[in-house]
Amino acid sequence: MRDLTNEIVEFIRRTSTDLPADVETRLRTAVEKEAPGSAARGALETVLKNVEISRQNSTPICQDTGTPIFYVHYPEGWSTRRLREMIRAALVIATKKSYMRPNAVDAVYDKNSGNNLGGEDFPYIHFEEVDAEAALTIELMLKGGGCENVGAQYSLPNNALGAGRDLAGVRKVVLDAVQKAQGQGCAPGILGVAIGGDRGNSYAKSKEVLFGKIGERNPDPALAALEERLTSEANTLGIGPMGFGGQTTVIDTKITGMHRLPASYFVSVSYMCWAYRRRKMTVLGEQVSYE
Amino acid sequence: MRKIQLPASDEEIRALRVGEPVLLSGVMVTGRDAAHKWMMETFIKKTRAPQGDDLQVYEELRKLLPGNVIYHCGPVVAGLDTKEYRFVAAGPTTSIREEPYQADVMKHFNLKGVIGKGGMGAKTLKGCQETPGVYFHAIGGAASYIAQSVKKVLGVYKLEFGVPEALWVIEVQDFPVVVTMDSHGDSQHSVIEAQSKQVLDELLAQPY
Numbered sequence: 001m002r003d004l005t006n007e008i009v010e011f012i013r014r015t016s017t018d019l020p021a022d023v024e025t026r027l028r029t030a031v032e033k034e035a036p037g038s039a040a041r042g043a044l045e046t047v048l049k050n051v052e053i054s055r056q057n058s059t060p061i062c063q064d065t066g067t068p069i070f071y072v073h074y075p076e077g078w079s080t081r082r083l084r085e086m087i088r089a090a091l092v093i094a095t096k097k098s099y100m101r102p103n104a105v106d107a108v109y110d111k112n113s114g115n116n117l118g119g120e121d122f123p124y125i126h127f128e129e130v131d132a133e134a135a136l137t138i139e140l141m142l143k144g145g146g147c148e149n150v151g152a153q154y155s156l157p158n159n160a161l162g163a164g165r166d167l168a169g170v171r172k173v174v175l176d177a178v179q180k181a182q183g184q185g186c187a188p189g190i191l192g193v194a195i196g197g198d199r200g201n202s203y204a205k206s207k208e209v210l211f212g213k214i215g216e217r218n219p220d221p222a223l224a225a226l227e228e229r230l231t232s233e234a235n236t237l238g239i240g241p242m243g244f245g246g247q248t249t250v251i252d253t254k255i256t257g258m259h260r261l262p263a264s265y266f267v268s269v270s271y272m273c274w275a276y277r278r279r280k281m282t283v284l285g286e287q288v289s290y291e
Numbered sequence: 292m293r294k295i296q297l298p299a300s301d302e303e304i305r306a307l308r309v310g311e312p313v314l315l316s317g318v319m320v321t322g323r324d325a326a327h328k329w330m331m332e333t334f335i336k337k338t339r340a341p342q343g344d345d346l347q348v349y350e351e352l353r354k355l356l357p358g359n360v361i362y363h364c365g366p367v368v369a370g371l372d373t374k375e376y377r378f379v380a381a382g383p384t385t386s387i388r389e390e391p392y393q394a395d396v397m398k399h400f401n402l403k404g405v406i407g408k409g410g411m412g413a414k415t416l417k418g419c420q421e422t423p424g425v426y427f428h429a430i431g432g433a434a435s436y437i438a439q440s441v442k443k444v445l446g447v448y449k450l451e452f453g454v455p456e457a458l459w460v461i462e463v464q465d466f467p468v469v470v471t472m473d474s475h476g477d478s479q480h481s482v483i484e485a486q487s488k489q490v491l492d493e494l495l496a497q498p499y
Binding site for chain 1: 310312325364365366367368369379380381382384385387408409410428430431432433434435436437438439452453454455456467469471479480482483484486487488490491494495498499
């Protein structure tokens with residue numbers, strides 16, 4: 001098993017300093033929808049200028065380089081313990097190189113570890129085994145604290161919102177979450193929604209669904225329709241980029257369904273900021289590629 | 292576009308209205324969650340006894356902050372080994388977390404403004420009227436872009452809070468912001484919040 005530490009450093013650099021093309025394209029479309037001279041348009045223009053500067057200078061798009069969330073699909077026989085060591089070593093190097101901000105703070109003793117490692121849970125690494133002949137893939141999402149803080153979980157039924165245990169109820173609570181978030185989560189945002197599960201895995205799934213591309217729809221037609229409806233209805237709220245008011249509050253919505261207990265009906269909403277930093281690296285034999 | 296050289300006078304601050312873009316130049320200090328809690332407990336409410344270099348830093352802040360602004364920012368800083376600090380990425384963090392402290396901190400240090408993102412609440416808005424002060428909104432996530440307007444890092448206090456939470460003294464040139472809360476009681480954020488709530492109520496009333 002080869003050492004991939006340097007390749008993972010490069011992977012982290014790309015994730016933190018360059019926005020995926022599908023996100024950038026969608027932001028460019030959003031600029032055109034805002035009135036010339038408006039604060040909303042100015043905000044989006046600044047955002048896009050920032051993306052270009054970050055790419056050119058290899059500096060973080062956002063100073064909050066977020067929680068590093070890794071999803072690793074490893075071929076049968078690979079050591080997850082060694083992969084974990086490589087990822088953690090790479091994160092320390094990437095922090096030294098200023099691609100990442102030291103972001104792991106001990107919540108009890110209020111101490112920043114200084115190197116982005118914190119106990120066993122920071123960074124977050126999820127492993128899945130694939131066939132021995134398949135490629136190793138590592139996906140990384142950097143999720144900032146501002147948007148993480150406006151995420152929300154609802155237990156249905158919710159009387160205040162008149163939300164029952166069905167897709168109509170899901171629609172209501174998701175719209176409520178977007179309205180409550182205002183511009184705090186760095187709108188325009190991307191919504192990851194999980195329906196079902198327990199409190200813990202429901203939130204995890206609401207993030208996992210954000211690894212999908214912009215515009216990718218759930219294969220279930222009812223959920224796909226709800227994804228599109230939520231994006232368009234959220235955009236009638238008028239919150240706009242940065243909460244300055246405007247046409248684009250949400251860029252895309254992604255929904256996933258889970259099984260739940262008969263007693264529970266959770267809807268978890270993860271809000272991703274416009275700085276939607278996610279990338280994938282693939283290792284097959286000697287070949288390492290980044291997308 | 293209006294330019295303001297810090298420190299700013301009360302007249303300059305009162306002339307600012309919600310919606311106006313401004314370019315700020317001069318010296319400012321970063322401070323966020325740990326800094327606000329520390330200032331409040333140690334110097335304003337005095338529920339915690341000063342420790343270590345607290346009093347010394349306080350004296351420095353009393354010289355630096357009057358007429359100036361505090362920037363809600365947790366930067367990415369290069370040169371930590373050599374102490375030749377340079378801001379690499381320095382966008383605003385969400386301000387609302389400082390709502391319990393901000394108005395008191397503004398009054399105590401005679402701060403003329405706050406830079407952050409997402410806006411703040413009623414208590415800070417009242418503080419803006421009384422001090423007088425304004426809330427300057429920077430573009431969230433525009434970290435590399437904003438870092439270019441940071442010309443020099445003049446120093447750092449309380450580095451033990453961690454790089455993001457420390458108080459960094461920086462010199463900026465043409466730092467781009469928009470006034471979203473002014474000293475006349477107007478807040479862009481409360482307007483957008485009320486309007487969006489009305490739309491939400493209409494949406495919730497619609498059948499699926």
